[in-house]
Amino acid sequence: MLLARTAMGDREAFKSLYLSLSPKIFPVLMQLMHDRQLAEDLLQDTFVRIWEQASRYDLNKSGAYTWSYTIARHLALDHLRRSSKRRTEHHTEREIELDVTESNMFSSSSHTQGRVDNCLSQLKGDQRQAVILSYCYGYEQRELVGVLSHPLGTIKSWLRRGMEFMQQCVSH
Template sequence: MSETDEILLARTAMGDKEAFQRLYFSLSPRIFPVLMQLIHDYQLTEDLLQETFVRIWNQASRYDINKSGAYTWSYTIARHLALDHLRRLSLRRTQKLTELEIELELEVGETLLSQHSKRKLDTCLSQLKSDQRQAFILSYCYGYEQRELVRILEHPLGTIKSWLRRGMEFMQKCVSR
């Protein structure tokens, strides 16, 4: 029987290097593409992935299985590292971007969102059906995994996947109009 990521994370918290290695092989293929979508730089994404797992190793004892799944907890660490990197980058350029603007920028892949673009994003989101909009926001803004959305929204996995895929296709077209 294979151990879950949550068990591997608990064992990692006790200093189990083998469990940490197995956790890395389980989670890194899922976290890397998410970081790559945010950063758009392969080498930097690899660096951030490594830093993510260093933090996971150092902070594993803080993980609470009652609050989130191992992937969600690890993804949150990775996402915060990516946002921190983008914040530092924007400060170097002396641009004053708020965290919300950075998050919106990441979600739609634009360089900088004007007030007009934010209104457009809200307009596009409002055109999604209620359940699809909720799944889209929970996934892309809050980092919920598809299997977590199945539990939260009480719909089959295939439906959730379709909503997210179609929602992303629609949002990309809608925002670029």
């Protein structure tokens, strides 16, 4: 109801929607970003996007919270992708934390870093995000369940297979 009224430009409905949903969405953004200012910025961006796209909301497909949460999640993941890309482009010194048998794959030499970047780019979609978020940003597997919206078993499989691929790819 509030989203339908927001789609018609009703500012009071939008204000009510914000007051209702922001306390639920903000903690999710905090958990994803681990940075209060960034989470606040993304919350604002989320509600700007909701205001702009409210006419696209379909009550038959999802609830208002689910639709809004999806927007927030996509904005957060987009931010993480951009951050990851900037880190890769600038070849920062921070190494991916792996167990001892895997760590030699991630040396700080630019040649090896280039191979790692190339191998990462060959991973597909959510699996690539799982590997990057886990090994570059230190996300726990259970956190990835919320970030990527997939079961824990799927996350574990993506990480295991992703790291097996990375080891094989970087060593060749």
